[in-house]
Amino acid sequence: AQTVTQSQPEMSVQEAETVTLSCTYDTSENNYYLFWYKQPPSRQMILVIRQEAYKQQNATENRFSVNFQKAAKSFSLKISDSQLGDTAMYFCAFTSQGGSEKLVFGKGMKLTVNP
Amino acid sequence: NAGVMQNPRHLVRRRGQEARLRCSPMKGHSHVYWYRQLPEEGLKFMVYLQKENIIDESGMPKERFSAEFPKEGPSILRIQQVVRGDSAAYFCASSRDRGQNTEAFFGQGTRLTVV
Numbered sequence: 552a553q554t555v556t557q558s559q560p561e562m563s564v565q566e567a568e569t570v571t572l573s574c575t576y577d578t579s580e581n582n583y584y585l586f587w588y589k590q591p592p593s594r595q596m597i598l599v600i601r602q603e604a605y606k607q608q609n610a611t612e613n614r615f616s617v618n619f620q621k622a623a624k625s626f627s628l629k630i631s632d633s634q635l636g637d638t639a640m641y642f643c644a645f646t647s648q649g650g651s652e653k654l655v656f657g658k659g660m661k662l663t664v665n666p
Numbered sequence: 667n668a669g670v671m672q673n674p675r676h677l678v679r680r681r682g683q684e685a686r687l688r689c690s691p692m693k694g695h696s697h698v699y700w701y702r703q704l705p706e707e708g709l710k711f712m713v714y715l716q717k718e719n720i721i722d723e724s725g726m727p728k729e730r731f732s733a734e735f736p737k738e739g740p741s742i743l744r745i746q747q748v749v750r751g752d753s754a755a756y757f758c759a760s761s762r763d764r765g766q767n768t769e770a771f772f773g774q775g776t777r778l779t780v781v
Contacts, residue, residue, distance in 0.1 A: 555708070588772075596709070596757060596772035642708050652699065652764055653722060656708030 553578045555645050557657035564633050566666050571618075572628040574643030574657060580604075583647040585619065585626045586654070590640040599641070602626065633664045668692070670760050670773035671740075678779045679748045687743040687776045691760030698741040699770060700733055703755040715741060748780045 554577045564570040576585070587599040602610045602619050609617050614631045630637055643657040671690040679685050691698050696717050701709040714722040715735040726733070730748075735741040745752055755777045759770040 593774065594755065594777075595774050596759075598769060598771075601769075644708075652697075652714055652770075653711045653725075654699075654701075654709070654770070655711070656701075658706070658708045 553580070553645055553647060553655045555643050555655050555657040557643055557660050559660050560658070561661045561663075563663040563665055564630075566633055566635060566664055568633055569629060569631045570633055570662065572630070572641050572643075572660055572662065574626045574628070576624050576626065576643070576645050576655075578624070578645065578647060580647040583645060585617075586644040586646075587615070587617070587626075587628045588642045588644060588656075589637075590642065590659070591636075591638070596642075600628065630662075635664050635666060638662060638664045670695075670758055670771050672756075672758050672773035672776050674776060675774065676777050676779070678781060680781055681749060682747050685745040685748050685752070685778055685780075687745075687756050687758075687778070688740045689743070689758030689760075689773060690740040691758075692762075692771055695760035695762050695771075697761045697764055697770075698735050699759045699761075700741075700743050701757045701759070703757060703775070705754075709757055712743070745778075748778075750780050753778055753780045 556575045583604045585602045589597045600612045616629050618627045640659045642659045644654045646654050698715045700712040703709045711725040713733045730746045732744045755775045757775045759772045761768045761770045
């Protein structure tokens with residue numbers, strides 16, 4: 552069975568600083584997809600970034616980037632120049648299906664950005 | 667272009683009653699996924715439906731839970747004879763296709779409280 556582990560339940564960071572959220576996963580699949588989702592207080596699940604396992608290059612979306620270490624089964628999210636609006640729960644997710652079916656989520660991590 | 671619409675946002679039911687949760691996918695999307703989020707937990711996959719078909723219901727409890735996605739109208743997640751343990755946030759997501767490069771968009775969820 553695939554599992555996703557987020558070992559840090561909570562973090563805080565000062566505005567404009569950089570923060571890294573960690574995630575590890577376990578799978579026997581060779582081809583899969585990894586995601587980071589953001590859930591602000593509104594509860595809306597918002598896709599932040601995705602990574603295909605067959606791509607060696609780390610995904611980047613503006614201030615968000617990942618460090619994907621396939622051998623170590625590690626998928627961390629780096630948020631640069633943190634903003635107050637980044638305050639939210641962050642969930643790491645995995646799927647071995649085609650793209651977005653049957654996502655397996657970690658328990659989440661609460662990030663607070665302080666002014 | 668409206669996003670995934672879920673209603674109601676909040677639903678209170680007494681033990682033994684039925685709960686019906688509705689999900690209208692984004693325009694042009696024919697794939698719907700239901701997830702459940704228990705307090706302090708990540709989302710857990712329940713069921714994946716395509717128009718008029720259940721594709722994967724491996725995450726659905728064996729009893730009391732059912733889902734449908736008719737040719738016309740929203741997808742419905744139905745919970746019969748609710749119990750306190752059914753209290754959770756239920757999220758629906760939709761996608762245009764399945765497979766690579768497909769993104770699932772989430773609704774804002776329905777928070778079910780069983781009293």
